Amino acid sequence: MMQVEDHTLIRIPTLRTERFVMRAPKASDFEAYAAFRASDRAVGVGGPYSREHAHESLCGLVGHWQVEGYGRWMVADEDDAPLGVVGLMNTPTWPEPEIAWSVFGGAEGKGVAYEAALAARTYAYDVLGWSTVISCIPPDNTRSQALATRMAATREGSFVHEDLGELLIYRHQPASSVG
Numbered sequence: 001m002m003q004v005e006d007h008t009l010i011r012i013p014t015l016r017t018e019r020f021v022m023r024a025p026k027a028s029d030f031e032a033y034a035a036f037r038a039s040d041r042a043v044g045v046g047g048p049y050s051r052e053h054a055h056e057s058l059c060g061l062v063g064h065w066q067v068e069g070y071g072r073w074m075v076a077d078e079d080d081a082p083l084g085v086v087g088l089m090n091t092p093t094w095p096e097p098e099i100a101w102s103v104f105g106g107a108e109g110k111g112v113a114y115e116a117a118l119a120a121r122t123y124a125y126d127v128l129g130w131s132t133v134i135s136c137i138p139p140d141n142t143r144s145q146a147l148a149t150r151m152a153a154t155r156e157g158s159f160v161h162e163d164l165g166e167l168l169i170y171r172h173q174p175a176s177s178v179g
Contacts, residue, residue, distance in 0.1 A: 010066045015073065015123065017115045022073035025061045029074050029082040033058050036104045044138045045102060046163055064089060070128060072100060075116045083107040086116035088124055095159050098134045099172060113147055125174040136167040
């Protein structure tokens with residue numbers, strides 16, 4: 001006989017910035033997410049990828065919250081249209097937890113990554129109590145390097161990832177120490 005016990009609940013907080021909602025990924029985000037993962041914009045995260053891989057990755061965004069207690073949010077506009085994925089992540093091959101951002105086609109240049117990454121940084125330091133957080137950026141991704149610099153992150157060398165190659169490390173300061 002089968003016995004059903006309490007369900008595991010995955011708690012993903014919703015953050016609201018001035019212009020965006022950072023929320024849990026959901027099934028209706030899949031087409032926008034799959035289009036991003038299949039595009040040349042995904043090269044910096046190891047892509048382009050198949051729809052199957054995109055689906056696994058979207059599900060992995062939710063699972064990261066369960067396993068690690070933090071993760072990346074889907075950033076949406078006022079109409080709940082997905083604009084990108086921004087938040088906190090860590091994997092066994094990463095040097096330490098990071099603030100990561102990916103903005104979908106059509107949303108770049110509108111401050112989505114900047115506004116959401118600032119909120120993620122605040123969450124890491126003020127809610128999770130982290131003492132440090134980095135961003136890992138491919139050397140040819142000058143837009144992400146500019147964003148990290150705009151956030152007052154400082155460059156601290158690099159590391160070589162087994163799949164992505166060399167990644168530059170940018171260390172983020174808590175908002176209270178950024179002047």
